[in-house]
Amino acid sequence: TGQEEPTAAWSALCAGSHHNRVRACDSYGCGGFNSRSDGGSHRGMDIVCGDYGIVNAPFSGNLGGPVGRAVGDSVQYDGVKLYNKGILHCVKIFSIRPYVYFGSVVQGEAMGYVLPLQERFSGITSHLELQMCDGSDPSPFI
Secondary structure, three states, X not given: OOOXXXXXXXXXXXXXXXXXXXXXXXXXXXXXXXOEEOOEEOOOEEEEOOOOOEEEOOOOEEEEEEEEEEEOOEEEEEEEEEEEOOOOEEEEEEOEEEOOOEEEEOOOOEXXXXXXXXXXXXXXXXXEEEEEOOOOOOHHHO
């Protein structure tokens, strides 16, 4: 039918990957949902993707503008919101530079690239971070 089911897995976020791989633990922490990070609970999930790797839309939807997160004492705007009202998915994707911040995207379409993490965190597993807008665990879709 061409319609995505609410429980259907999302497509791979990182171009060239056939599946989404969660970042394992390294000297900077772990990439799993609810893992401990910076003394707090990690409310997102880190998906392995190389520095400057192309990020594809995990599902069809609309871009809802730039999003930020607290980094130390400041807010870092290094993400974009992607939502689809029809399936009720809403995610914030961090550590990326989107090509555009607003408009519609089709599942699998290139939407930006991963910002380089190696320059600031030598030896970290390069990745992007997914956070569900409602704070829930994205694992069922990965």
